[in-house]
Amino acid sequence: xxxxxxxxxxxxxxxxxxxxxxxxxxxxxxxxxxxxxxxxxxxxxxxxxxxxxxxxxxxxxxxxxxxxxxxxxxxxxxxxxxxxxxxxxxxxxxxxxxxxxxxxxxxxxxxxxxxxxxxxxxxxxxxxxxxxxxxxxxxxxxxxxxxxxxxxxxxxxxxxxxxxxxxxxxxxxxxxxxxxxxxxxxxxxxxxxxxxxxxxxxxxxxxxxxxxxxxxxxxxxxxxxxxxxxxxxxxxxxxxxxxxxxxxxxxxxxxxxxxxxxxxxxxxxxxxxxxxxxxxxxxxxxxxxxxxxxxxxxxxxxxxxxxxxxxxxxxxxxxxxxxxxxxxxxxxxxxxxxxxxxxxxxxxxxxxxxxxxxxxxxxxxxxxxxxxxxxxxxxxxxxxxxxxxxxxxxxxxxxxxxxxxxxxxxxxxxxxxxxxxxxxxxxxxxxxxxxxxxxxxxxxxxxxxxxxxxxxxxxxxxxxxxxxxxxxxxxxxxxxxxxxxxxxxxxxxxxxxxxxxxxxxxxxxxxxxxxxxxxxxxxxxxxxxxxxxxxxxxxxxxxxxxxx
Numbered sequence: 001x002x003x004x005x006x007x008x009x010x011x012x013x014x015x016x017x018x019x020x021x022x023x024x025x026x027x028x029x030x031x032x033x034x035x036x037x038x039x040x041x042x043x044x045x046x047x048x049x050x051x052x053x054x055x056x057x058x059x060x061x062x063x064x065x066x067x068x069x070x071x072x073x074x075x076x077x078x079x080x081x082x083x084x085x086x087x088x089x090x091x092x093x094x095x096x097x098x099x100x101x102x103x104x105x106x107x108x109x110x111x112x113x114x115x116x117x118x119x120x121x122x123x124x125x126x127x128x129x130x131x132x133x134x135x136x137x138x139x140x141x142x143x144x145x146x147x148x149x150x151x152x153x154x155x156x157x158x159x160x161x162x163x164x165x166x167x168x169x170x171x172x173x174x175x176x177x178x179x180x181x182x183x184x185x186x187x188x189x190x191x192x193x194x195x196x197x198x199x200x201x202x203x204x205x206x207x208x209x210x211x212x213x214x215x216x217x218x219x220x221x222x223x224x225x226x227x228x229x230x231x232x233x234x235x236x237x238x239x240x241x242x243x244x245x246x247x248x249x250x251x252x253x254x255x256x257x258x259x260x261x262x263x264x265x266x267x268x269x270x271x272x273x274x275x276x277x278x279x280x281x282x283x284x285x286x287x288x289x290x291x292x293x294x295x296x297x298x299x300x301x302x303x304x305x306x307x308x309x310x311x312x313x314x315x316x317x318x319x320x321x322x323x324x325x326x327x328x329x330x331x332x333x334x335x336x337x338x339x340x341x342x343x344x345x346x347x348x349x350x351x352x353x354x355x356x357x358x359x360x361x362x363x364x365x366x367x368x369x370x371x372x373x374x375x376x377x378x379x380x381x382x383x384x385x386x387x388x389x390x391x392x393x394x395x396x397x398x399x400x401x402x403x404x405x406x407x408x409x410x411x412x413x414x415x416x417x418x419x420x421x422x423x424x425x426x427x428x429x430x431x432x433x434x435x436x437x438x439x440x441x442x443x444x445x446x447x448x449x450x451x452x453x454x455x456x457x458x459x460x461x462x463x464x465x466x467x468x469x470x471x472x473x474x475x476x477x478x479x480x481x482x483x484x485x486x487x488x489x490x491x492x493x494x495x496x497x498x499x500x501x502x503x504x505x506x507x508x509x510x511x512x513x514x515x516x517x518x519x520x521x522x523x524x525x526x527x528x529x530x531x532x533x534x535x536x537x538x539x540x541x542x543x544x545x546x547x548x
Contacts, residue, residue, distance in 0.1 A: 009305040012071075016350040027348035028061075028356025031074055031339050033211040035357060036364065038339075038387075040254055040372065041380030042077045043331055045150060047089035048101060050254050050372070051263030053077045054365050055330035059321045061358015064333070065351045068317035069310025072348045073299045074339040074357060075318060077331040079387045080291045081284070083145050084423055085331065088280035092271060105267035107277060108326030111285035112319045118289055119316025127293040128480050131473040132505045133407045134430035135294065136400060137414025138287075141426060143391025144419065146384055154190070154381035156182030156252060164419060181224040182252050186378030188220070189213040193386040208342065210383055217379030218371075226252050226376060254375045260366045265329030283424045284332055292318050292334035299340040305349075306519060338387075404536035407504050410434045434503075435474065441501055441544055443470050451475040455482070462491045468498035473505035483513055489522045497528025500545045507540045 010020050017024075035057050043053030053076075060075030068075070088107055093100020118124065148168045152159045156179025159170045196209040257263050271277040296309050314335065322332045343353050365372065401408040413433045418426030435448065452469040463486075467479070486492070494510055496502060510526060517524040532543040 009307055010349040012350055017352050020349040021352065023347045023349050024353040025356050027343050027346040027353040029360055030206070030208060030346045031343050031348075031353065031357040032360035032364070034208040034339055034342055035074070035076060035361065036372075037210045037214045037375070037380055037383055038079075039077055039361075040375065041384050042079055042082060044254070044377065044380065045079075045082045045146065045153075045384055046077075046085035046331060047097065047104075048085065048331055049256075049263065049265070049329070051256050051365070052265075052329055052331050054361055055263065055328060056321075056325045056333045058358045058362045058365075059325050059330060060333045061354050061356070061361065063324065064317050064321040065354035065358065067313075067320065068351065069313030070296050070299065070335065071305070071307045071309065071351060072303055072340060072344050072353065073296050073309065073314070073335045073351075074343050074354050075321060075333050076336050076339065078291065078295075078334050078336045079146060079384065079391070080139060080142055081288060081332055081334065082384075083142050084280075084283050084287050086149075087422060088284065091276050092274075092280060099268070102265060102268035103271050103277065104280065105265065105326045105329060106269045106272065107280040107284055108322060108332050109267050109269075110272075110281045111288065111332070112322035112326055114281070114285045115289050115319030115322060116316050117319075119312045119314070119319060122312045124293055124311035124315050125477055125480055125484065127290050128477055128505075128509070129474060130290060130427070131410065131431065131434045131503070132508055133400065133403075133410040134414050134427055134434060135290070136396065137411040137430055138418060138423065138427055140392040140396055140411070141415045141418035142423075143388040143393075144415070146388030147392070150381040150384040150388065154183065154186035154378050154385055155179065156186070156378060179252075181220075181226065182376065182378045185217050185220045185224075185376045186382045189216055189379045189382035190385060192216060193382060206346070213379050213382055214375055217376040218374055221253065221374060221376045252377055254372055254377060254380070256365070256369050256372050258369050260369070263329065263365075267326055279424070283422070287423060288318075288322070288332050288334055289315060295337040295340070296335040298337050299335065299344070302341060302344050304344070402536070403504055403538045404541045406437050406535055406542060410437065431474075438470070438472050438501065438503060441542075443472060443501055447475065448472070449475050451479055453479055459491075462493075463487075464493045464495055466495040466498065467502075468500075470501040471496070471499050471506045472501065472503040476506050476509070480509065488517075488520055492517065492522065492524040494524070494526045495528045496526065497531060498545075499528070499532075499543075501542070502532070502544075503542045504540055507542065511540055 010016055039053030039057045040050045043050050057076035064075045085104060088104040089097070089100035092103035092107070118126070145164060148164065148171070151171055152167070152174045155174045157174040157177055159167050159174065161167045161170050192213055193209050196212070199205060293311055293315060296311055296314050300307065300309050318334060325331060325333060400411045410430055410433050414426055414430030417429035420426070421429070447470045451467065451471055453465060453467045456464045456466070458464055494514070514524040514526060529543065531546050533546055535542045535544070
């Protein structure tokens with residue numbers, strides 16, 4: 001048994017606060033240092049005012065942490081939703097940034113209601129319907145889009161193109177016409193992030209790299225006197241601009257209202273009968289829910305106490321947080337894996353760490369708005385370019401290719417589909433491509449959405465789960481539902497000897513279930529794969545039964 005299983009899970013609620021407040025307070029403070037610059041950058045890259053990202057993180061900390069179903073997960077705005085939100089702002093606003101922002105807030109409110117319903121009706125398992133290769137392709141495409149758009153901000157140049165491919169094509173021009181002072185801040189910040197990622201010293205690693213990038217940017221911003229030379233991008237304070245309008249200009253510094261309450265904006269539902277409005281609602285709802293579920297499940301694997309989140313309750317809680325965020329001007333929030341990993345690594349034990357991170361953000365923006373105003377946008381762009389690169393790094397391509405050429409093909413098709421169309425259509429293209437490959441391998445249409453399996457108890461503590469026909473991403477929801485409530489600490493055999501086709505998504509799920517079940521004190525074993533041929537040497541590659 002894993003030694004981590006010997007750890008006694010800490011208490012929750014007020015008892016957990018009394019017992020663990022020191023460790024949770026420290027972890028929450030360190031996560032606050034990471035979250036502050038990221039929330040600002042994500043908001044501005046999404047076409048929202050900077051304060052919108054902070055508002056969401058505050059809601060995620062103070063509200064969602066008290067009602068969710070997870071233990072050490074940090075909830076807040078994430079880079080994965082930048083593309084979705086920016087597309088909504090641009091398509092709904094049609095050139096009017098403030099109108100697009102308020103229409104998007106309305107879309108967030110409706111999407112959050114649908115998200116709450118997903119949690120209430122225990123639909124968290126629907127995330128299983130998305131093939132692993134499509135999910136990774138979607139995230140890689142998001143990374144590419146983030147880099148393409150933020151490189152210009154990092155260099156201090158505003159692109160003229162309105163399309164994604166036009167924005168990418170303009171990168172050489174931006175390099176030639178870069179602003180020396182602004183690009184120096186951005187490039188040095190990017191270099192610092194790269195160097196920090198290579199450092200192995202655990203003591204130094206405790207210092208969050210994002211806050212170092214911001215401190216470097218603040219120092220260089222003062223040295224270059226950016227405050228007096230350039231205009232601001234966002235001035236959402238009623239005392240400065242009537243009707244809370246945006247200003248457009250050469251933007252190099254963040255600007256936030258001096259009065260915290262002036263950062264609140266309210267949704268405009270006047271486009272609720274518009275087709276584009278509902279496209280934005282569905283995209284925000286599906287992508288946000290999927291990312292949140294996948295991140296929360298991933299964080300559970302990092303938890304040293306090996307606690308399992310209630311994903312349905314978590315989804316409903318995030319939906320409630322999104323409802324409030326949409327009503328007061330915030331970004332949609334999700335379970336965020338990078339900040340959650342930092343939370344765990346810094347000793348968080350309960351959800352109070354998430355609460356403290358939100359409290360620190362609230363105190364900081366209420367008391368020190370002028371300090372936020374001094375942060376150069378190029379520093380935030382460096383954080384986002386680095387984040388985008390991690391989502392679409394060569395390692396991700398290599399990892400996907402190692403699983404099999406079929407997996408890699410769907411991965412690339414999804415990326416191209418997202419870049420050429422939009423996020424939702426790109427994901428659908430990826431799913432169709434995956435199904436097409438399975439059909440070429442013999443998947444029958446009547447088996448595509450229905451898995452044949454039976455469970456037999458051969459002894460009081462022994463269960464055999466036999467799968468026949470095809471076991472692919474589109475038909476294993478019923479099996480996943482069965483295993484979610486399966487008795488613990490029994491002897492379980494997965495018999496795949498009669499499975500004609502098993503794809504990577506199902507192989508990965510069964511493999512992870514087996515690992516977790518064994519760690520929990522049971523015994524789970526996969527049998528019947530000897531009569532299958534694998535489509536690559538990877539142990540989780542898709543397999544097909546050898547003809548008799």
